[in-house]
Structures are given as C-alpha cells and as structure tokens.
Amino acid sequence: MKTRVPEILGIEYPILQGGMIWVTDAGLAAAVSEGGGLGMIGAGGMAPEMLTEEITRAKSLTDKTFGVNIPLQRPDAGDMIEVAARSGVPILSTSAGNPLSFTALAKEQGMKVVHVVSNVRMAEKAQEAGVDVIVAEGYEAGGHNGFDELTTMALVPQVVDAVEVPVVAAGGIADARGMVAAFALGAEGVQMGTRFLASLESPAHDRYKELVVKANDRGTVITGRAFGPVRVIKNTLAEKILQAESEGWSTEQIMEMIGPGRTMKAAMEGDMDEGSFMCGQICGMIGELKSSAEIIQEMMEGYKEVAATL
C-alpha cells in the first residue's frame, strides 16, 4: 500500500473519519484514533468552550493523534482554529470556504492541515494554500456537497493528476472494496462519514443509526441543490423541501420553512419526520453497527484480500 498519509498525519492507517455535526464528538473521534485511524471532532455546531471541553475529553480517552474539523464559513473560524491549536490538537481539517488565510494561521501554530475539495480548481487552490493533505469528496457523500456534483470515481483521478500533495478519497466508501478502488484511482487514503456514523461509539440517536442501517441504495436525496446541496435520508422533511424546490420557492422561503436546528433534531432527538439526517449513498451497503476499531481492522485486512484478486 503506497501512501504518505500515515507519516504526514502521525497515524497508523490511512483511514480518516470525516467531521459530522452533532455526531463526531470526543468519544467517536477517540475511538477511531484508538483503532488506528484519524478521529476528528466535528466543531460544526460547537461554541469555542464546548470545543475546548471535547478536546480535553478526547485526550482523556486516547493518547493517539486526533484532529478537529472546522467549517470555514463559520464567522469565528479563526478563533476556533486558535482554540484547537492552543489545546495541542495537531491536525486541522477544514471544509467549505477559502483555505488560504486559515491554512497559514494553522500552520503558524504548528498544525497539519487537511482540506476537503469537490473539484480540481479547489484542489489546486488548496495546494497553493499549503495544505498537507487534500480530501477529494464525491457527490455520493452524505451531508454538505459541492455544486459541481463530481462523483468520487470521476473526481479522484482528476485531482490526483492535478496536485502533488497526497489525496484522500471520500464519498461512497464503507468497506475494503471501496478503499482498494480509491487507491486504484490514485488516492493515498480514505475518509468515511456514514460508516462511522453507524458505529457503536457514535453518539447519533439510535433511530438515526437504525435509519442508516435499514436504508437501501435509493435511501438518500440531495436537498437545497440550488443554494446549498446536502445529502440526507429521504424522509418527510426532505420530501417537503424537494416539493418546495420543484414549485420554485425562493431560497429565503425554503430556508424559512426549514428553520434552524434540523440536524440537531436528527442527531440528538432522532425525530424521524422533522430531522435532517445527513447520510451518504453507501448506506445501502451498511447492514449493522460495528465498533470503530472493527470497521478499521476489517478494512485493513480486507484491503489485502481484495487487492490480491486484482
């Protein structure tokens, strides 16, 4: 297995856990890191104090390297990065927004930077900004999604051809087959969200995990395609949003109808009708909850078996 990622990030296996709002807390991040991957605390919904607490808690659970994921569109993204750096977190994962100033800020503080992109131009800009690892995330991924709708299969080799820094593939990967496929495309690691969402250590509501486990291949849909695409489980809320979009409602009208707190309703309350359950297309392949360590071990052992058949 050819990969520069473990050495750069200080981890055992090139398997990253993607940041997921309300889902990737200290417990899940620590479990993934203990399993040999890179756990990441998703700071999306957290105030700076809460992030500090979660970092402290993660440190009490593991001595291994973990990271923090901070969406750059947050007005206080810079403050959050400083919180993470001061707390001694060595890896910053950023998504959305322009990585330029924030990468410089994080690197001044001695952090390594992983940046998520959804097209080649974003990858080139991330490389110019000096990021250490680029995550190329395809349209099949759960949660926030690029406007260009490039899939993992089409995106990864085009990004690999465009940049020198190591590329990690994300979107549509939940087992060893997906990991070997990603490496065949030129990736040097994989990042998974949905698979770790459906893990024993994930703090997502039981009904959320059950939705993921029971979903079939047609279980997800993109809402907000025109103004902010998000891949979610097809439920009552998702269908309401799609209906409004097809009727030509304005972005403002749709945003008002959606209202705040939908992802929290999903992750914390398990509100099947009113929650927004972010989830990737690979959910149809996820049939049971497993521990994060087991997910990682099965991928690494399976990798050799799958590669041997090629």
Add this chain to the structure above:
Amino acid sequence: MKTRVPEILGIEYPILQGGMIWVTDAGLAAAVSEGGGLGMIGAGGMAPEMLTEEITRAKSLTDKTFGVNIPLQRPDAGDMIEVAARSGVPILSTSAGNPLSFTALAKEQGMKVVHVVSNVRMAEKAQEAGVDVIVAEGYEAGGHNGFDELTTMALVPQVVDAVEVPVVAAGGIADARGMVAAFALGAEGVQMGTRFLASLESPAHDRYKELVVKANDRGTVITGRAFGPVRVIKNTLAEKILQAESEGWSTEQIMEMIGPGRTMKAAMEGDMDEGSFMCGQICGMIGELKSSAEIIQEMMEGYKEVAATL
C-alpha cells in the same frame, strides 16, 4: 483478473463500448471489436433498414463479435431486436424500460443479453428476466441517466452484492485506474462511452470531439433532472434548459423549447450552441483522441501496472 464476461460474450477483454446515439455506428463498433473489446452499434436513432445496413457494414469490417444497443422505450423495440437477431448479431444490449419480455424474445433467438441498470432493484429485475450480464451505470456517465443519481462507487458494490450474474461497471471510467477501481468494487468488466466518443474511429463531429478533449472536470451538467435526466456538456443550450427548469417551466414547455434533433445537431453538425452534446464527467481526464485499439491496449497493460501498486 477475475471475470466471466469475455467467455459469456465471446470477446477477448472485458471492455464494452456503450451505445451512443448517432455516434456508435458500424465503424466505431467494428474498431472496438477489432481491438478486443465489445463494440456496439447504437440503434437509438436508426430505422430498422438503417440498422440492417449498419450490421452488414460492421460485418464487412470485422469478423469479431459485436452487439447492438436498443433502448427499450422505442415503440418498435421488439422489431429492432428481431432485425438484429435475423442479421446474426449475437449480443443485445438494452437500456431503459423493462427487460422482461425483450430478454425472453432475444434469448429465444439465441442472443446474449446485456442490460443497463442504475439501481439495485433494476438489477434484481434484470437478473429475474434472465439477462446474461448487468451493466451498473453511475451518475457520472454521459447521456441518459437514472433518477436515483447513484454513483458508480456507491452503485457497483451494492449491485454486486444483490445479484449472481456478472456486473460490468459504467460511468466515470476512461483509463486503467478506473478499470482496476471497478474490479476492486466487484465488477467483472467496464463499459465506456465518452472515452470511445473521443476516439479516432468515432464518427462524432470534430467539434464534438474537441469539446470532450478540452472540457475540464466541471464541463458537464444534468439537464431534465425532473423528467428525463441527461448528462451533457455545459453549453448555451444546456444553460437555457437549466434556466427554464429553475424558473419552474412545465415539462411540456421545456420539451417544446428543446425541440427535436438536438443530439443529431451535436453529433453530426457539431452545432456548439444549439446541439445537445452528451458526455460523462470523466471528460476532464481525456486529453487526446486515440484509436479504439490503443484505448483498449493501454487499459489492459495499465491494469497490471495499477494492480501491482495496490
């Protein structure tokens, strides 16, 4: 390389050329078959007499196995299948529509049947219908596209897990990396459209081929998402259609605005503004025209090299 596909279809390599309206004529199909893959005459825009002529012409160009692709939504699909069978074509490729009665018809005539699907349920139905090979085609593919938007990375392993018949991956594949990735996901072959569109033997208009070669990763878009999704090069016509869709025009209004003959305008006249240029997301990776034989040879040789790195 583990694959049942060459033996079932009577070809040398498990590389299929997808049917493309106005593009996959006898010349291209014969070139692909001469190169060791499975060439296919795309009967989409042809009357029965023209199909007969093209089959005769392909036979004059190659002694190797080739097939005919017939979209099942054609009112005369049954007649077209009989034309192909009577002309001695051994392989029928079908897409869209229900494969049940047509598979029986083709198999009575001694043909092997390859059926294209875009979700797991369609694959299960195709298997029940008795098809010999299932092509699982992802959202990144050019031309007509499934409503579920499943990508190759997410779709292929889920289809492989659901059926016993061999699965061929399509969508987002244009080089050996994509082929190895497809096999890692459990596919036993690949089908390519866009790569063969940009071949020396393709009869597509030179301006069409140039569009494919020059396109970057963000070069394509889905039009008709609500009523009949088609992936095309982002040009004036595509933008007009997207605009109408975002303004909430009815399907009838959009269809009237589009009018007939748009794919012919693209493929035959190379009308950059008014044509509908079907094309897959992988166009950004295609940098030059090559002969079909070269495309196939590079994939087969590259396969071993890529697999050896895993």
